[in-house]
Amino acid sequence: MPSARLNGEIITDWDSFHTESAQAFGFPEFYGRNMNAWIDCLSYLRDEDGMSKFRLQENEVLNIEILHSETLRRQAPEIIEELEFCIAAINERYDDYGEKPALKLTLR
Structure with missing residues (x-):
């Protein structure tokens, strides 16, 4: 299972969260650094949209680990709460397209 790791010790606010996310997920230079852009970048991981360094196979899941x-x-x-909400929304979007959920959150 592919994995993206975010370091909870260095995430202190939204700016540091988006900096860490851009690096961990390989978001493009034009990444909007807000949760709408975060959702957009992770909503098509099984397509070749170039919004992330990850490209999932049909039933593959990306494990998002918060160290x-x-x-x-x-x-x-509030960042963990929003992250849980957004991951659920993204997985629901995959379900709407008849696909299995693509994201799993692991808190370590």
């Missing part, structure tokens, strides 16, 4: 998640939860709990 030091307790530190992130203390520093910026």
